[in-house]
Amino acid sequence: xxxxxxxxxxxxxxxxxxxxxxxxxxxxxxxxxxxxxxxxxxxxxxxxxxxxxxxxxxxxxxxxxxxxxxxxxxxxxxxxxxxxxxxxxxxxxxxxxxxxxxxxxxxxxxxxxxxxxxxxxxxxxxxxxxxxxxxxxxxxxxxxxxxxxxxxxxxxxxxxxxxxxxxxxxxxxxxxxxxxxxxxxxxxxxxxxxxxxxxxxxxxxxxxxxxxxxxxxxxxxxxxxxxxxxxxxxxxxxxxxxxxxxxxxxxxxxxxxxxxxxxxxxxxxxxxxxxxxxxxxxxxxxxxxxxxxxxxxxxxxxxxxxxxxxxxxxxxxxxxxxxxxxxxxxxxxxxxxxxxxxxxxxxxxxxxxxxxxxxxxxxxxxxxxxxxxxxxxxxxxxxxxxxxxxxxxxxxxxxxxxxxxxxxxxxxxxxxxxxxxxxxxxxxxxxxxxxxxxxxxxxxxxxxxxxxxxxxxxxxxxxxxxxxxxxxxxxxxxxxxxxxxxxxxxxxxxxxxxxxxxxxxxxxxxxxxxxxxxxxxxxxx
Amino acid sequence: xxxxxxxxxxxxxxxxxxxxxxxxxxxxxxxxxxxxxxxxxxxxxxxxxxxxxxxxxxxxxxxxxxxxxxxxxxxxxxxxxxxxxxxxxxxxxxxxxxxxxxxxxxxxxxxxxxxxxxxxxxxxxxxxxxxxxxxxxxxxxxxxxxxxxxxxxxxxxxxxxxxxxxxxxxxxxxxxxxxxxxxxxxxxxxxxxxxxxxxxxxxxxxxxxxxxxxxxxxxxxxxxxxxxxxxxxxxxxxxxxxxxxxxxxxxxxxxxxxxxxxxxxxxxxxxxxxxxxxxxxxxxxxxxxxxxxxxxxxxxxxxxxx
Numbered sequence: 063x064x065x066x067x068x069x070x071x072x073x074x075x076x077x078x079x080x081x082x083x084x085x086x087x088x089x090x091x092x093x094x095x096x097x098x099x100x101x102x103x104x105x106x107x108x109x110x111x112x113x114x115x116x117x118x119x120x121x122x123x124x125x126x127x128x129x130x131x132x133x134x135x136x137x138x139x140x141x142x143x144x145x146x147x148x149x150x151x152x153x154x155x156x157x158x159x160x161x162x163x164x165x166x167x168x169x170x171x172x173x174x175x176x177x178x179x180x181x182x183x184x185x186x187x188x189x190x191x192x193x194x195x196x197x198x199x200x201x202x203x204x205x206x207x208x209x210x211x212x213x214x215x216x217x218x219x220x221x222x223x224x225x226x227x228x229x230x231x232x233x234x235x236x237x238x239x240x241x242x243x244x245x246x247x248x249x250x251x252x253x254x255x256x257x258x259x260x261x262x263x264x265x266x267x268x269x270x271x272x273x274x275x276x277x278x279x280x281x282x283x284x285x286x287x288x289x290x291x292x293x294x295x296x297x298x299x300x301x302x303x304x305x306x307x308x309x310x311x312x313x314x315x316x317x318x319x320x321x322x323x324x325x326x327x328x329x330x331x332x333x334x335x336x337x338x339x340x341x342x343x344x345x346x347x348x349x350x351x352x353x354x355x356x357x358x359x360x361x362x363x364x365x366x367x368x369x370x371x372x373x374x375x376x377x378x379x380x381x382x383x384x385x386x387x388x389x390x391x392x393x394x395x396x397x398x399x400x401x402x403x404x405x406x407x408x409x410x411x412x413x414x415x416x417x418x419x420x421x422x423x424x425x426x427x428x429x430x431x432x433x434x435x436x437x438x439x440x441x442x443x444x445x446x447x448x449x450x451x452x453x454x455x456x457x458x459x460x461x462x463x464x465x466x467x468x469x470x471x472x473x474x475x476x477x478x479x480x481x482x483x484x485x486x487x488x489x490x491x492x493x494x495x496x497x498x499x500x501x502x503x504x505x506x507x508x509x510x511x512x513x514x515x516x517x518x519x520x521x522x523x524x525x526x527x528x529x530x531x532x533x534x535x536x537x538x539x540x541x542x543x544x545x546x547x548x549x550x551x552x553x554x555x556x557x558x559x560x561x562x563x564x565x566x567x568x569x570x571x572x573x574x575x576x577x578x579x580x581x582x583x584x585x586x587x
Numbered sequence: 588x589x590x591x592x593x594x595x596x597x598x599x600x601x602x603x604x605x606x607x608x609x610x611x612x613x614x615x616x617x618x619x620x621x622x623x624x625x626x627x628x629x630x631x632x633x634x635x636x637x638x639x640x641x642x643x644x645x646x647x648x649x650x651x652x653x654x655x656x657x658x659x660x661x662x663x664x665x666x667x668x669x670x671x672x673x674x675x676x677x678x679x680x681x682x683x684x685x686x687x688x689x690x691x692x693x694x695x696x697x698x699x700x701x702x703x704x705x706x707x708x709x710x711x712x713x714x715x716x717x718x719x720x721x722x723x724x725x726x727x728x729x730x731x732x733x734x735x736x737x738x739x740x741x742x743x744x745x746x747x748x749x750x751x752x753x754x755x756x757x758x759x760x761x762x763x764x765x766x767x768x769x770x771x772x773x774x775x776x777x778x779x780x781x782x783x784x785x786x787x788x789x790x791x792x793x794x795x796x797x798x799x800x801x802x803x804x805x806x807x808x809x810x811x812x813x814x815x816x817x818x819x820x821x822x823x824x825x826x827x828x829x830x831x832x833x834x835x836x837x838x839x840x841x842x843x844x845x846x847x848x849x850x851x852x853x854x855x856x857x858x859x860x861x862x863x864x865x866x867x868x869x870x871x872x873x874x875x876x877x878x879x880x881x882x883x884x885x886x887x888x889x890x891x892x893x
Contacts, residue, residue, distance in 0.1 A: 304854060305853050305854050323854055325667070325680075325854075325855070325857075325858065326854075326857070329857050329858075380666045380680070380681070380682070381680075435753075435835045436835070438680075438851075438854055441840060442680055442681055444840070445661075445681045445840055445841050446661070446681055448841065449659070449661045449681075449841075459839070460839050460840050460841070461752070461839075462753060462835060462839065462840065464749070
């Protein structure tokens with residue numbers, strides 16, 4: 063046996079390993095203590111936030127709150143007259159500091175905040191309120207609360223700091239409108255439709271928009287809240303692919319993302335390097351819509367069979383990773399229209415679903431189920447719904463559509479069978495949903511459903527001056543009964559959207575329409 | 588005259604070549620007799636390619652025997668499971684067995700590759716022959732080919748599916764449309780070259796009808812380059828098919844295809860890394876197999892022409 067190299071004796075190897083281990087431990091400990099003890103956990107003023115969103119701005123949809131490009135822009139650049147806290151429908155001051163409703167519910171006087179200027183430097187006045195609300199009511203902008211805006215018959219703007227809205231009739235959801243409509247600058251509004259210029263009173267100024275690439279914003283140095291915002295700039299990249307969005311977060315290229323899959327967010331949050339923001343109060347509802355003039359779907363028994371057959375709990379668990387809960391009606395749990403008992407009307411019951419299909423008796427031809435192909439959540443949901451319905455004897459063909467084509471068919475009520483997507487607006491005063499949202503609108507909806515009873519209940523609920531009163535709640539109960547008996551829309555679940563941020567970013571907030579609020583956001587040093 | 592001396596070179600209708608073989612001319616100056624040559628697909632890389640392609644086809648054909656689950660079966664409580672003995676490649680985001688979907692996915696891809704590409708080859712070759720014979724047809728077909736070649740494959744696919752909607756048929760149409768100009772131009776060029784050869788001219792001078800000359804002299808001589816292009820196009824079609832399915836304009840869910848399984852896997856790799864492995868391996872094997880076959884055929888042509 064040859065003599066051992068003196069440098070490789072057992073003792074020297076052990077000593078070496080021990081030294082290396084100690085050095086590694088020391089290094090790790092140092093790194094940890096450095097992080098804990100350094101200003102890394104402290105936030106600072108200034109800096110540029112790099113953000114990523116899944117959908118680009120669509121200038122023509124400015125007033126629709128329909129995608130993350132728009133909600134990001136409006137959240138940063140604009141403000142409304144009032145703002146609802148996320149957990150309830152109760153107005154708090156924003157650009158209006160106080161308000162007074164007349165005894166008959168037909169005149170609302172709003173006192174406006176003083177010292178507010180647009181990003182151009184022009185003072186904000188009552189004329190801007192009138193211009194914003196009138197513009198929102200124009201059909202070309204497709205504002206979903208247009209009927210409420212159109213019910214404002216005249217404006218008294220004689221006092222620049224006060225505006226009186228005269229209403230055609232009492233409006234239980236007037237504050238929903240005031241929370242929703244961004245106050246725009248009349249002098250530069252022409253640039254909104256082209257994506258050239260966005261001027262508001264918000265904490266950030268619009269700098270530029272490069273289609274399909276980036277939105278850039280800079281701090282509003284004359285913001286009415288002193289010392290805010292903290293950030294100097296916000297650069298928002300448009301990243302349509304959810305996987306790329308997640309990769310950009312992981313690699314530190316961005317610190318905020320909106321558009322990741324729920325599964326990715328779950329995994330990112332588990333790493334402790336990222337924070338999951340569950341947008342409670344800004345809920346969306348996933349649902350299956352039906353064209354009730356289509357063969358088979360025109361029969362209530364088939365629609366009931368669909369409602370009994372869908373495995374809502376599975377969809378909420380596997381697709382939305384329990385970021386919400388299964389429902390039969392659109393209302394979130396905090397809504398004064400929510401009724402736990404009614405939400406069990408169509409609990410999963412495949413035997414009953416099969417029996418209803420048999421009772422229908424006629425052969426059912428393949429029913430198309432449309433969804434927006436670009437969104438993996440819809441594809442997953444549609445495939446589960448398809449399997450659920452096949453199991454009870456309702457054949458379904460999946461019909462993936464381009465996003466723009468899907469929205470066109472939804473607004474134009476052009477679906478030949480079923481569709482699945484999100485709707486919103488149930489987080490507001492319940493009457494808003496039934497007089498406004500495209501799928502529910504009693505006057506014209508995507509399902510071609512029309513009923514004198516439903517229209518009457520929707521109108522009565524809408525015209526109660528206090529949307530939270532007992533009288534209004536009674537109307538909401540009747541609306542819920544209408545929705546459950548007509549079943550032109552089959553609700554699956556209430557979903558709380560999710561954002562994810564790196565732990566560097568603090569103070570991120572949101573509105574009930576998922577608008578990004580970075581007024582108090584800051585990056586750690 | 589050595590470059591065109593072939594048996595039956597001056598054959599006319601009614602007379603058969605002495606050997607009974609179809610006289611063919613390779614690109615060079617030596618005659619080629621494929622019936623007497625050992626086929627390049629039974630040796631070396633040709634054989635390897637053939638085995639790879641055959642293995643994939645067999646796996647697809649035998650999918651009902653090999654797959655442990657139905658491709659569309661949603662298995663309860665099996666969401667995005669990693670590999671196990673029960674699910675060798677794990678499960679997907681709607682609880683389906685990935686191995687089963689991969690095996691069945693081969694069928695869709697194979698159908699498109701082995702039906703659409705030959706269809707494109709036949710139609711393109713016909714167009715090439717016609718355009719080589721008639722001046723007006725030549726101008727029309729060449730301009731149509733120019734238009735088809737001007738579109739990148741995926742742009743053409745997106746444009747077509749915007750009208751027709753997604754599905755296997757639009758994929759097939761796109762593949763045929765892409766192959767048409769390739770085979771059309773190839774056959775036209777080869778036909779024009781063969782027509783100028785002395786033995787063809789001699790046959791024409793002896794009064795042989797045009798159709799007979801085409802059948803007996805021209806088509807046999809363009810068969811080999813067409814076969815090589817066919818193998819190359821098949822490997823290209825695997826890519827096109829997979830890419831169309833990957834970007835969501837392929838077969839409709841829940842029908843599995845290699846591209847759609849691969850596309851769905853990308854968003855779920857953190858949960859089940861093996862999700863992408865199955866379709867990736869199959870696509871790689873299929874493309875490699877077709878490429879090896881094409882290379883073997885090309886090398887054989889070169890050898891024959893040497």
